[in-house]
Amino acid sequence: MDTHGSGSRARAAWPRSVDEALAEQERMRGLADLTSPGPAPGNVRLVAGVDVSYARQGDALVAAAVVLDATTLETVEVALVEGTVTFPYVPGLLAFRELPPVMAALEKLTCGPDLLVCDGYGVAHPRRAGLAVQLGVLTGLPCFGVAKTPFVFGHQEVGEERGYGAALTSDDDEVVGRVLRTQPGVKPVFVSVGHAISLDHACAHTLRLAPRYRLPETTRRADHLSRERLRAITL
DNA sequence: GCGACAG
DNA sequence: ATCTTGTCGC
Numbered sequence: 663m664d665t666h667g668s669g670s671r672a673r674a675a676w677p678r679s680v681d682e683a684l685a686e687q688e689r690m691r692g693l694a695d696l697t698s699p700g701p702a703p704g705n706v707r708l709v710a711g712v713d714v715s716y717a718r719q720g721d722a723l724v725a726a727a728v729v730l731d732a733t734t735l736e737t738v739e740v741a742l743v744e745g746t747v748t749f750p751y752v753p754g755l756l757a758f759r760e761l762p763p764v765m766a767a768l769e770k771l772t773c774g775p776d777l778l779v780c781d782g783y784g785v786a787h788p789r790r791a792g793l794a795v796q797l798g799v800l801t802g803l804p805c806f807g808v809a810k811t812p813f814v815f816g817h818q819e820v821g822e823e824r825g826y827g828a829a830l831t832s833d834d835d836e837v838v839g840r841v842l843r844t845q846p847g848v849k850p851v852f853v854s855v856g857h858a859i860s861l862d863h864a865c866a867h868t869l870r871l872a873p874r875y876r877l878p879e880t881t882r883r884a885d886h887l888s889r890e891r892l893r894a895i896t897l
Numbered sequence: 898g899c900g901a902c903a904g
Numbered sequence: 905a906t907c908t909t910g911t912c913g914c
Contacts (some may be wrong), residue, residue, distance in 0.1 A: 714904080718906045751905075753902040759905095760904070782903045792903070813903050852903085 672799045676762065678749070683758045691791035693799045700804040700859030701777060703866050706732040710775035711880020712764045715888040717896050721747040725763030726888035728880060729775050735871070735879050741770035742891050754788050757796040765800060777859070777867065778805040779880040784856035786815055786830050786839035798857020805856035806864035808878055812852065817841045820850050825869060830854065840865055844872040851876065
C-alpha cells in the first residue's frame with residue numbers, strides 16, 4: 663500500500679523515551695481529522711485489520727495486517743512481519759510499542775485498503791491520541807479502534823441486544839466513543855474514532871465486521887495469524 | 898500521596 | 905500482551 667502521501671508528512675523521529683513520545687503524541691493529535699464523516703460501510707471495498715503478538719520470553723514479536731473484502735468478509739491479503747520490541751508497554755503510549763511493526767506489515771501489502779481497524783482506542787484516550795489516532799495520521803487512511811476492555815472513561819448501561827450502545831463520555835461531557843454490543847448477551851466492545859471517520863460510521867463498520875463473534879473479523883484474523891507465526895518461530 | 902491504567 | 909484446566913454450550 664502507499665504509505666507515503668499524507669503519511670510521510672506526519673512522520674518524524676520515532677521516540678525512544680517517554681518524554682519524546684509524549685511530545686510526538688501531542689503533535690500527531692494535532693494532525694488528526696476528527697470532523698470528516700469518512701466512509702460509510704457501503705463506500706468501503708477493502709478493510710484492513712492489524713494486531714501484534716509478543717513472545718512470553720524475550721523481545722520477539724509478530725505483526726499482522728489482514729485485508730478483507732468489506733462486503734463478503736473474505737480474506738483478500740495477509741502480511742506478516744517478524745520483529746523485536748523497541749518500546750516498553752506504558753498505559754497511554756501503546757502506539758509507540760505497536761506501530762513500528764504494524765506500519766512495516768502495512769507496507770508489505772500490495773493492495774491499498776480504504777479503511778483501517780485496530781485493537782485499542784482512538785480519541786477515547788487520556789490525551790485524545792490513542793493507537794487509532796496515530797495509525798490514521800501516519801497512514802492518512804480512515805481509522806478507528808475497537809478495544810476489548812475499559813480504559814479511562816465510564817458509560818451507562820448497555821442494552822443486551824446486538825447493536826445497542828452507550829456513549830463513552832469524558833469529564834467535560836464530551837462524547838469520545840461508544841460502548842457497543844456486537845453480540846447479544848456478550849460483553850460489549852469499546853469503539854472510538856482515530857482519523858477521518860465518524861463515530862457512527864465506525865460503529866456501523868464494527869457491527870458489519872462482527873456478524874458472528876464479539877470482535878471484528880479484522881482483529882480476530884490478525885490476532886490468529888500473528889500468534890500462529892509467533893509460535894512457529896518461538897519453538 | 899496512592900492507585901488505576903488499551904495491548 | 906502472556907500464563908493457564910476444566911467446563912458449558914452450539
